[in-house]
Structures are given as structure tokens and as C-alpha cells.
Amino acid sequence: MIRLSASDEDLAHAAELLERGELVALPTETVYGLAADATNPQAVRRIFAAKGRPADHPLIVHLPDIASLSDWAGDIPDDARRLAAAFWPGPLTLILKKKVSVDDIVTGGQGTVGLRVPGHPVALKLLQRFGKGIAAPSANRFGHISPTTADHVINEFEDADTVAAVIDGGPCEVGVESTIVDCTGPVTRILRPGMIGVERLAMVLGTRPEIATEQEGPRASGRLASHYAPNTRLELVDPESFNRPDPQAAVLALASTRDPGGFKAWKTLPGDPVAYARELYAALRELDECGAERILVQRPPATTLWAAVRDRLERASK
Numbered sequence: 001m002i003r004l005s006a007s008d009e010d011l012a013h014a015a016e017l018l019e020r021g022e023l024v025a026l027p028t029e030t031v032y033g034l035a036a037d038a039t040n041p042q043a044v045r046r047i048f049a050a051k052g053r054p055a056d057h058p059l060i061v062h063l064p065d066i067a068s069l070s071d072w073a074g075d076i077p078d079d080a081r082r083l084a085a086a087f088w089p090g091p092l093t094l095i096l097k098k099k100v101s102v103d104d105i106v107t108g109g110q111g112t113v114g115l116r117v118p119g120h121p122v123a124l125k126l127l128q129r130f131g132k133g134i135a136a137p138s139a140n141r142f143g144h145i146s147p148t149t150a151d152h153v154i155n156e157f158e159d160a161d162t163v164a165a166v167i168d169g170g171p172c173e174v175g176v177e178s179t180i181v182d183c184t185g186p187v188t189r190i191l192r193p194g195m196i197g198v199e200r201l202a203m204v205l206g207t208r209p210e211i212a213t214e215q216e217g218p219r220a221s222g223r224l225a226s227h228y229a230p231n232t233r234l235e236l237v238d239p240e241s242f243n244r245p246d247p248q249a250a251v252l253a254l255a256s257t258r259d260p261g262g263f264k265a266w267k268t269l270p271g272d273p274v275a276y277a278r279e280l281y282a283a284l285r286e287l288d289e290c291g292a293e294r295i296l297v298q299r300p301p302a303t304t305l306w307a308a309v310r311d312r313l314e315r316a317s318k
């Protein structure tokens with residue numbers, strides 16, 4: 001895998017690789033994506049092979065602008081138009097009825113397609129240069145932690161010859177995956193919480209969207225009970241459990257929690273959900289490497305601003 005910069009020359013090279021059907025990892029504001037030409041089924045198939053991802057799990061298609069929506073979506077309800085206008089480019093994916101021209105390999109055989117205009121200048125520049133939709137799941141092995149730096153991507157795929165290049169756009173701003181909103185049913189529903197939370201969606205929609213339960217809604221791998229997981233077992237705990245020393249455990253606590261000593265590693269993250277989310281995956285990767293038998297993560301607050309972080313930690317703990 002070669003490392004490319006965000007220079008015009010390197011982005012031209014990345015666009016050429018995509019045109020040839022190769023896989024290129026690219027930065028977005030949420031996490032790094034593993035990109036292929038969304039109009040080339042053979043290229044898209046390579047994403048599934050590289051990740052070890054089941055073929056019936058649909059991919060998100062990234063677009064350069066809102067105008068491109070109609071190339072992919074067969075029907076664009078008012079709610080979807082409002083959300084796109086309010087939050088794109090940004091960390092929001094809309095599930096819409098697909099156009100017949102959209103290949104089954106992209107949608108996992110479903111009649112709907114996930115679409116988003118990412119809010120990262122490098123991703124946007126590449127999309128504009130490439131001129132077509134780019135299919136990209138998070139650039140990690142299936143079920144593992146999403147990458148938020150180019151080095152994370154290289155660590156995930158270094159033994160593989162399946163990924164041609166990674167574009168280094170620095171660390172991701174948001175740090176957890178986009179909010180996914182399903183606009184295909186009678187009510188608009190959140191399928192995956194993200195940093196655009198229920199309150200902000202409600203302000204734009206004029207009503208509070210529903211939050212889909214585990215059983216409902218189309219398949220979405222990010223909604224599997226176990227996902228986003230480090231290799232080391234992860235447990236969510238209350239801060240009282242830190243009163244008992246555990247030399248085999250690595251701890252991820254909130255910054256306000258005092259280190260009582262007696263742990264293999266002690267790492268803290270900010271008490272603000274936006275800053276916490278930005279650093280979460282890098283922290284989990286770091287603690288995963290420290291040789292602990294378990295990672296104890298302090299349970300974050302039960303408020304809606306923490307919904308995305310709580311969701312990822314709960315899935316990582318199963």
C-alpha cells in the first residue's frame with residue numbers, strides 16, 4: 001500500500017487508481033473509508049474481499065454534492081431534502097430508495113441505498129475530480145475498530161495487497177461514523193446514532209425522528225450487536241470499580257476520574273462528548289496494544305449528546 005498526500009498530483013493518482021478498479025483508503029471527517037468506484041461492480045466486490053465483510057451488508061455511496069443525489073436515489077422525500085440541505089457536506093448518511101441503475105453489490109441486494117456528501121476537504125476534492133460516486137465502508141477489517149488516521153489503515157491492511165493506496169489527510173475531526181437516517185418508511189428513523197444527534201435532526205425535521213430498535217430496519221453491519229471491537233475484551237464499568245486495583249486491566253476513564261493506581265494502563269479522554277468521540281478509536285487501539293487482559297471503559301453519561309459514543313462502546317463490549 002502506498003501513502004499518498006492530499007496534493008493535486010497525488011489526488012489525480014488516487015482518481016486514476018479508482019478508475020482502474022483499485023481500492024484506495026481515503027480520509028473523511030468521520031473515519032477513514034475504503035473506497036472503490038461505486039459504478040464498477042468488480043471494484044466494489046474487492047471491498048468485501050479486503051474487509052472480510054459479508055456480501056449482504058450494504059455500502060455507503062459518497063457523492064460530491066447534493067445535486068448528485070438524483071443519480072442514485074429513485075425517490076427523494078421532503079425529509080431527506082431538508083436533512084441534506086442542513087447537514088451536507090457532513091457526517092450524515094441518508095437511506096433512500098435506490099435507482100434501478102444502482103448495482104445490487106453496492107446495496108447488498110436491498111432496494112435502498114445509503115448516500116452521503118462527506119465534510120472533508122480531501123474527500124470532496126477527490127470526489128469532484130473522480131466525478132462518480134465512491135462506495136466506501138470504514139477502512140477496517142470486518143467487526144474491528146474503525147480507523148481515524150492513515151497509520152490505523154496501514155495497520156489494518158499492511159499484510160494485504162488488496163489496498164493500492166491510502167491518502168493521508170491527518171486525523172479525522174469527528175472520530176465516529178456518520179449518523180444513518182432511514183427516509184424510506186412512513187416515519188423517518190435513526191438507524192445508527194452519530195454526532196449529529198436526535199435534537200439537531202428534530203430541529204430540521206420539525207418532529208423527533210424515531211430511533212430504530214435492533215430488530216427493525218434494513219441490515220446494517222454497524223447495527224450488529226458486536227462491532228467496532230478491539231481484540232482485547234472490553235467491559236463498560238462505573239467509576240467505583242476503579243477502587244479495586246487490577247494489574248491485568250487497562251482503563252479508559254473520563255478526565256475527571258482520578259487514577260487510584262494498580263492498573264496496567266490508565267488513559268483518560270475529555271469529558272466533552274465531541275472531543276471524546278474524536279479520540280475514542282485511537283485510544284482503544286492504543287490500549288489494545290498494551291498487553292492487558294481486559295479494557296475497562298468508564299460508562300459515559302446517559303444523555304443524548306453521548307448517544308453515538310455509548311452505542312459504539314456497547315457494541316464493542318459484546
Ligand code: TXA
Nearest residue numbers: 030033058059112113114137138177178218220221222
Ligand atoms: O461515517 C461513515 O459513515 C463512514 C465513512 C467512511 O463514510 N462509513 C461507514 O461505513 O461507517 P460502514 O460500511 O462501516 O457502515 C455503513 C453502515 C453499515 O452499517 C451499513 O449496513 C449501513 O451503513 N447501510 C448502508 N447502506 C444501507 C442501506 N441501504 N440500508 C441500511 N443500512 C445501510
Ligand code: MG
Nearest residue numbers: 137138146222
Ligand atoms: Mg464500519
